[in-house]
Amino acid sequence: MAIDAATVRKVAKLARLREPEERLASLAQELNGIMSWIEQLSEVDTDGVEPMTSVVAVKLPLREDVVTEGGDASRVLSNAPKAIDGFFVVPKVVE
């Protein structure tokens, strides 16, 4: 899969990364290098091998439906750049 400058621009935008236009070509080259490196993996024959979902043999743990957390808005908000009356406050976003 070849990644061009347009793809890099789109991915950067979706990830909210600002990349100057002149960097796109070199980033595309770098990403292509990474992709081709990953593609080497497809040389391995995986026929009949179950996809591995975890490196340890454990099942998904489940919790009971019991309230154990919350009730501490100040802690939740402690890293917020701006907070008023218990709300996070962010620059206006309107639909």
Added chain:
Amino acid sequence: MVVEMTQTSKLIEGRTGSWEIVLGLEIHAQVASHAKLFSGAAVGFGAGPNEQVSLVDAAMPGMLPVINRHCVEQAVRAGLGLNAKINLWSRFDRKNYFYPDLPQGYQISQFKDPIVGEGEVEVERDDGTTFIVGVERLHLEQDAGKSIHDLDPNWTYVDLNRAGTALMEIVSKPDMRSSDEAASYVKKIRTILRYLGACDGDMEKGNLRADVNVSVRRPGAELGTRCEIKNVNSYRYIQQAIEYEARRQIEIIEDGGAIHQETRLFDPGKLETRSMRSKEEAHDYRYFPDPDLLPLELDPAWVKAIQDSLPELPDPKRKRFQSQYGLSHYDAGVLVADQARAAFFEIAAEGRDAKLVANWTVNNLLGRLAENGGDIETSPIPPQDIAGLVKLIEDGVISSKIAKEVFDHMWAGEGTPAQVVEKFGLVQITDTGAIEAAIDKIMAANPDKVEAAKDKPQAIGWFVGQVMRDTGGKANPAAVNEILKTKLGL
């Protein structure tokens, strides 16, 4: 089997001919649970801002999601209630997008491998005919927080109390052909979920809401391009949004234009839909399996145990009400539409004339409750008193006519049926002597009518009316008829 309505009755006429609407719905139903899908924070309405938020919900670095077993169980129950395939192996994916009320930067959802696969639901139209809506899938996902835009002109306020609450998204196949069918489908899903206890169905609080996919086509043609109307939260809005959107699309096509697939928002004030342009670019969600969560594997024995614990669902209950109690299709449908109504009816019908009980419950009680904006939960009359009222009718103590008066007193909280009858002297006159006296008086005063009745037997109705008036409606109608016939020589 009920006959399918003809297709033509659902078509809409444009300037250039007929069009068919094709509708598919995504219903978001909040799982009725104490805690959130992946954290131990409380789920609920009305708490102070950010008071029901754990560090997982706030997406603090290093916090890991742990799934709520009860929420999984509710999804399985819902799947079974929708006659759907339960997938014993499912997985969670990240749906990536940025918005201030989504602190993780992604929603944990199920994309490729949902917990519930295909199913189907039988839905009834308002005219009593039925149709089948296919269910594509049901998956579990997190809800987002809430953005409040009107507290400040320059800032948006964010409350994460709802963030991480468990939702079931139920995706239908494009099997609906009119706004009425779409509303009926949502009603049916809501009823089933409420029976199961999986979702409280409170649409006002947004606990059940729908995204509606609308497209139009010439009858029998290929599917048209669809637009998705987001977050519609009442039956009426669903219908209005569909009506408007179908008209809009038809006009564009008839003017030679083309529909572009997009997300739209319904404005209930203006009764129109408008484009949500901000969503367009973000449509590339770059789903991938959430590395924080292992696959969700269900034990078949557990699923079986859930299946065995399901309550009697609306469709079988309706059939039972018809066969066991001899109710009409309509009455049975009204009663099973809500579990509390059905339970009320069954208590009242115990040992009584069930059809009469259904009649009083549906026509009088539910009718009166609806006029006052309530339902069976707010009934001032307990089921025992409906039973009592019906017993008085059965025993001939009161006529159906008097029963209406008794009902009004019961509604006003003036006592049990027996107390009301006693207090207001509403006992039916079955004493033939008293009835005969009343009849004699009327006959004596109206010799011409007596004469006329000899040639025209249907004139007896006039005499019955007079007797009823004279006795304040308390005379037993059967006795009045019988005595009149004898006396008039009919």
